[in-house]
Amino acid sequence: MQSAVETISDPPVLGAVLVVADEILLRLVVADQLRSLGFTVLEARSAEEALVVLKTLDRVAFVVTDVQMPGDIDGAALASWLREERPHIKVISVLEATSKH
Numbered sequence: 001m002q003s004a005v006e007t008i009s010d011p012p013v014l015g016a017v018l019v020v021a022d023e024i025l026l027r028l029v030v031a032d033q034l035r036s037l038g039f040t041v042l043e044a045r046s047a048e049e050a051l052v053v054l055k056t057l058d059r060v061a062f063v064v065t066d067v068q069m070p071g072d073i074d075g076a077a078l079a080s081w082l083r084e085e086r087p088h089i090k091v092i093s094v095l096e097a098t099s100k101h
Contacts, residue, residue: 015061016040020050020078021094022069030064047073054086064092
């Protein structure tokens, strides 16, 4: 009989990652890559949509946002809002490469 009980600890709980991009292919690629690494991923099509998510869910720990997006708020303004209102949330801003032929 074993004297010590072997236990498996649960992995640490990480907050969700919010991916914000109006370009669906960019959003899907980034979200899929993060999911393949084991992250819980939420998606938003605009900074306005991202703000709704951020104001209603406390579990977002990280935001990946496109810088240039249509609407009243772009990715840079979203990052600025996050620095002021949710400084604990880390942000990566992505410049979408566009090719002009």
